[in-house]
Amino acid sequence: MPENFADRLLAAIKAKGSPVCVGLDPVFENLPPAVRRGDEPGQRLAAIGEFCRGVLEAVAPIVPAVKPQSAYFEVYRGEGVKLYFDLVRYARQLGLLIIGDVKRNDIGSTAAAYARAHLAGPDAPDCVTVNGYLGADGIEPFLKVAAAEGRGAFVLVRTSNPSAARTQDFADAEGVKYYQRMAEQVAELGASVVGACGYSSLGAVVGATYPQEARMLRGVMPQQVFLVPGYGAQGATAADCAASFKADGTGAIVNASRSVLYPKQDPQFAGDSWRAAVTAAAKAFAADIASAVTPGA
């Protein structure tokens, strides 16, 4: 039986002393000039590869996990997907956990195929994000592969974007909102894969931009680790992120992407080389979150 994913995640967070992950959202136009060789698709992809490997090396001593965003690799079709999995393998060599941000969703044999594609084998991420709109039929196939491989999944419960309110805040006659129902379902489905740490390998995505909702959801899903997007470029502060943690400082991992990947836009990093700037931005991010969530700090 492989080790439970939630146990591995909590151990990695503890080892690095920081409940954060860095998102890999590589956009060619934003890359530092030092990695750019030319404008052909192959050259763009090579630059993205060099940049991402540099980011992984820069953040590996600081953060427990990284979150590559599949969309930015899929832009380059088959070659981009190959690079995505090459980077997963490289991140693992560097001792990082990998959260594949793919937001896949389907039912039955198709969901099982997605789960195999993104969670099985030595070059697959440790966990993936899943969209739960299709209900339990769409989540269980991921859970099955995750359990067999010692891996996990995070189901979208409350996303960090402005229009999330219109679709997810829809309330029933008792005032219970749609995303709460989604949270109840995640709590129920995740009960079968709880590790020794008390958390489940089935977690939840809960945006930092809605801290009140996060506080309520913390109660609905006591066994779920929250993957928390929205810090930095999307406007949430470390104090907003703290709403997703329990009083003991466990229970969530906060993501930042653009604010760590492209810190040159911040004048305080202007003098550094891009690798040093990424290192500094990752350290500042980790320290900011740690100061807001560490008990007694």
Next chain:
Amino acid sequence: MPENFADRLLAAIKAKGSPVCVGLDPVFENLPPAVRRGDEPGQRLAAIGEFCRGVLEAVAPIVPAVKPQSAYFEVYRGEGVKLYFDLVRYARQLGLLIIGDVKRNDIGSTAAAYARAHLAGPDAPDCVTVNGYLGADGIEPFLKVAAAEGRGAFVLVRTSNPSAARTQDFADAEGVKYYQRMAEQVAELGASVVGACGYSSLGAVVGATYPQEARMLRGVMPQQVFLVPGYGAQGATAADCAASFKADGTGAIVNASRSVLYPKQDPQFAGDSWRAAVTAAAKAFAADIASAVTPGA
């Protein structure tokens, strides 16, 4: 300005005389022995390629569109994704429209990257499926690329699986269900890309397994073409599918995958070669749907 996707789709349906599409859900274990060479990943993928090209050739004279399911290609990582786009190009050469069943979803720049990855350029599908749980922020980037490229998108409104009921039937104080709110949002967003035919390039996925709901949704989304899964292997009949059409026989396209791809399991096709069996199954499928939806037939 490229031609409106809804206009192209309706013209293709009219030309073939049949509002159906065939799903490409290639699973190695189900392939006819004639295309299998061996069990290595490369050999499996080669068999899938040969099978899919054969299916495209067999169905091109009969149906207006095909729907490759990305999950079954992603199982083979970068090489599988390359084959997916190769098949899109081949289907286009054969005069077929292509519905990329990818169910992608994200927000802002990430959704824009998915839209570019799956809807832009000569080897991208004519339209894709999109999961709308993230709201308008997650749909508009697809709509923007679709409009610029003369392409389209289908948003999941009511899926065909059993557990759809738990997440999508959630009702508010007025008894309005969650999937109706999703339908209203799709109708609103799609109003900007309506073609000369009166339908929008933003369509809706509405499962055939819930015909009463489909009838109601037909009223909520008068300008949406419905992409209708659930026929055949999932249990819906042609009469169930008819609920998604208007009285004039327009407004929907019905998908079948397994029942057309693997008809050998049906004893009436046992004597045929697999290509002939696929042709016969596609013809039977098209005739069954046409008989249920053609006005006055």
